[in-house]
Amino acid sequence: MTGPFSTSPLGLGLATVMRLPGRTDQLRVLDAAYSSGFRHFDVAPSYGLGRAEELLGRWLASRSVDVTVATKVGLPPSRVAKRLARIQGPLRRGLTASPRLRQWVKARSALATAAPAAPSVGQIEDSLAASVREIGRSPDVLLLHEVPTDALGDAEVSALRRLREEGLVSHIGASGPSEVAELGAMRLATDSVVVQMPVDLRLDGAIDDGTKAPVVRRLRYGLLSRHLEPLVECLQSAELVRSVESLAGLPLRTRTDVANLLVLVAVNRWPGDTLLVGSTNEANLRKLGAAVHADERWPTDTLAEICRELQPYFRP
16 A cells, blocks of 8 residues: 655645647756756646547657656547647647637637546546556546536546555545635545645635645645736735845745745645646746745745735635
8 A cells, every 4th residue: 555645745736737739849848847846747638639648658669767657548639639739739739829720729619628527437547547648657646627526426436446455556545626626635544645725825724834744645736827916916016025035034036936926835835745836838847846945935924924924826
């Protein structure tokens, strides 16, 4: 039986990477993340119109790297996505060149994935087998992908546990909105479970001081997409900037400074968790990696004060 899942403080989500139109550029982002200390890579059968696992597999096969990989089951690409995947390169280039087309496609993004539903035992087994073929190895983590807990039967729960017991996957868990992910993980009820859930920086609970070693390992996503734009607004307040700079001991003058601050707030607030970053900017990935691996640790009261100062800018 394996122990609790463990990996690096930062992980790369490939859903965003797949928005780049060219395979060379996509692989270069993976290289930049790895060289910056990212040791966890997150994919799913539905990411990148169904091509994200293949990209990760190609990268792993051509590099000598030691990483952890999470993939998912329960939210497959739709038929529309599978058709679009054949012309993904030209399609991505067209979206890059046309903001109007990009907005039109974004408004219809739900067409790229099937509706969340509890997979059958056979679908779980087939999905994992397909993921192993694409990635070229067994994933370290297999997550239920936004699967409604009340639709998950005992047979499916037993199948997921059996896959872990047989060593076909090291860890199981659930991914999705906080309640769905937490309840899904509880339904699996193993000695060690992984929960992938959105970041919520609002002060609605005690700050983790890192002294506990929970059997539940959390992967948190959506930090920059959810909080970066609102927090950039704080740059307009010179008084707030001076206060936060004094507390954090960091500059807060540019958009990149704000992103670094957000990442450090999250890493300090949940020191045992992994923060998933979705970025295609290689320079930003290096800066985020450097900021985290400088091991800047704030006292709990300092972290709480920084969070209180920034609360008006944290999106619910």
